[in-house]
Amino acid sequence: MGGLQEFYTVPDIVKQWAHYFYRHIRERNIPEIQSMYEISFLKLSDRYYKASPWPEVQHIAEVVDHDHVFCLLYKEMYFRHLYARCQPTLRDRCESWDNYIDLFGLLLTSNVNMQLPNIWLWDMVDEFLYQFQSFCQYRGKVQSMSPEEIENLKKCDKVWNIVEVLNILQALVDKSGIVAELEGDGGARLSQLEGYYPQSSNVLRMLGYFALTGLMRVHCLVGDYFTALKAIYPLNLHERTHLFTPRIPGAHITLFYYGGFSYLMQRRYLDAARCFNAVLLYIYRVKAAHRNSPQYEQMLKKNEQMYSLLAVCLALCPAAAKSLDENVLMQLRERQSDNMAAMARGDIDLYDSLFRDACPKFVTSTPPAYDQATTNTNQLAFRAQLNSFLLEVRSQQTLPQLKQYLLLYSSIALGRLAALMDVEEGALRQQLLCLKAKQRQLKWDGGKDMTAGTWTVASDLEFHIDVDAATGREMVLVSDSQTVATYAPLLAHHISRFEEIVRDLSLPPPVAAAAAAAPAAAAAPAAARA
Template identity: 50%
Template sequence: MAANYDYDEAPATYDDANRQDLGYDPNFVPDSVKSFVVHLYRHIREKNVYEIHQMYEISFQTLSDRLFKDTPWPSVDAVAHYVDNDQVFCLLYREMWFRHLYARLSPTLKQRIDSWDNYCSLFQVVLHRVVNMQLPNQWLWDMVDEFVYQFQSFCQYRAKMKNKTEQEIVLLRQFDQAWNVYGVLNYLQAFVEKSNIIQILEQEKEGLEQFTATDGYDYSGGSNVLKVLGYFSMVGLLRVHCLLGDYQTGLKCLLPIDISQQGVYTSVIGSHITTIYHYGFANLMMRRYVEAIREFNKMLLYIYKTKQYHQKSPQYEQILKKNEQMYALLAICLSLCPQTKLVEETVNSQLREKYGEKMARMQRYDDEAFAIYDELFSYACPKFITPSAPSFEEPLVNYNQDAYRLQLKLFLHEVKQQQLLSGVRTFLKVYSTISLGKLANYMEVDEPTLRTILFSYKHKTHAVDSDGKIISNADVDFYIDDDMIHVVESKPVKRFGDYFLRQIVKLEGVINDMDRIRLE
């Protein structure tokens, strides 16, 4: 998963001046790095996916921690002759080089532009040439993830115009196509189309393909690179459209992937979390609360059960951060749409521990409640971007927060519209039938106003799903017959299985502890 820090808190820029201070020589290649690139090159040529994965996930991180904690890796020119000046390998090496730079240091504007050029060259090779290699899904996912992250990072960087130097402004004018939003979307869409991944997934449903069963790998001697990049690009498109605030288009891009089933996206933990986080957030913003709750619940339960297996992973901190953000989003969803029956007991107990008190206050819909909605949304939302280039003629101002403020404003406007509906829900939960006049009297409004409120309740508790069907989010629904309101309340199904499973695990723990105690 790409590094994801706020650039206000980013490390100091790594430029040519402090390279010399730290003694960094881009042309010096330690023996361990020489051995790393030679072996990685050999394994890629031999299509040894297991060894490539080990070197990519473990060796690269180990060498980075040991030798390049505060400096970049050796330049691609310094290692090229060890790998026969192979163009594709050099492009892959530079992709890793820039990713390390973004994660450990803060790139200059020139380095951001160079990284864009490298991605363009690498993607052109994959799209327009025969790439006869197999790469691990983790690496292919990281390529798409990092590509979108660097686009997001560039937009945030460019939007902070106030303190830009003259040289930076000249570069921004000169390279105005670098990290252009249309270029980013076009590459991701090109991968989807050129890989024929949508058709492959359709054929798989008919039993004519084995894409998911093989995790996207080609065991007949071919390449998995284009197909898997096409697959992960659908997730990348969802993420980009969420950053732009176009949630409907984002969800449409993900439609070919059935997220109710296991798939290639679940084979990489970073891909799995990113997919569900953005899918759930997009549904939240489109008022499809039930769908968002259902998917957040499944993902949080999965992380709860498996996070101990990722403790040594470089993505562990990001897993924990996204876990906390999804709990905050789940708290928002359940406050706007109380559907606790959709939440597993384990997730519910964690949620109550983290946000129980705040969720109770959020039900009041006063100024304090709106402040909590604001706080949780600001903490858990993606880092929205303004993709358009700045106007260099105007007085230079920062506009990096504009997109976030707009999305926050739209969200809080929706929350305020729910304020009146909370009173309706309270009364409907008490009665099975009640006359319009009586409810109007209780709510201190006249009957025409009450009818408007009830219509509004119907509207706000229903949404349009991806198939164009109207779905209900209501825990309490009703219909009106002859001025009588008839309430239809969905009764939660009691689940005893989770409770007994937790008690069994506790009992086994006690028995194991007792077995370890030696009686004197």
């Protein structure tokens, strides 16, 4: 009786929403589905379920003819709302996992014929990975759990297992055939038709497309950055002509955030800066249009995180600034100029702080030892990545000072340079070798493999050590390798902008134009009367 009574407490408007939502899905009416998904669901949530879950699926099953597929889709939205507005229990986490298993299993094994909005399909993948990450974070706090909670958690060893998560994402990629399609035309047809092919379902194809980003995200969360970049093949972060993700801001930002971070952790600062530059320009262009979107706050958060990571890139590799757009560089200086100056002086604490604020929430790939856990394993995962990053930073701590001295000379004796820097000649020789090594890094050289590249010198300073034939002393010979700037694109841009301004100035002022139009408007009725 309790369940029956609860059914009748479901507001009529909510039951009507479920009925019409189900009907539009059956009719493949994409505009209506998207409106009900993005607008109506949020309005009803704010009105009836601001701090509570939506009705469980059995309470609306009757108005949707107990349709199995729709019930799975509804439960996906139900758990997403629960995670956003409430505190999920272990049971909620397990039931949501089971629902994803059933939903993705159905899509992978049956002949799917429905069309769903691409934003919903991205949200499915994104929420799937968020809940995986959330479960790993929850599981990592075992030291604060009661014995009963630990025992219940032990029974859930297969729930949100990383191997299962990766297998599901890979199965979506394989079953969708998206890799072969992208290899064929680079995604041109997909972009042209916006993912909706006539007489076919977009569901599996787009889930496979977004699962590529999902695979990269999971590998990045466990610190496997090389595999993370391998996972997005054949998506190309540096050739964005046919990328589909710009149509879905969340997908585009996620792709470039994790791609740029993976490059950063592999000491490929030129490629990392290029990724961050592209997505920061994108956010600058589209954020105003999404001001009322539920994802707006998350967009701004990621924007600030990527400016922090870009500042780190430039502090470790100043030559990366050459690839930045003028607008991005200006915004970066406004936000991070003081921090960049401090990092250039070797402030390790600032590197630490920026990394903490901007890095992903790392997870461990295996459960903790429940009977022996005394520390938060989430912190262990984070510390491992932080220490790896700071180890690289410390290896370059003395290099900015050395570079400043080298910029003052075209040649200087090794002994004199050591005296100026107050170090032994042997230590200076090691620093010079270190600087030479740090100036070389892999840079993407074309192709769809994001891990490929050629070794290049990422510096405007070139030097080598030679022996002076006259004196027999070791000399450091410095040459300026900075390339001459090409101003043609900049001048062309400003010429075009100047022509637009002149054209606008040549138009009559609005008042004069209205005055000129008034006699003509008055003459028209007179002519009609005549």
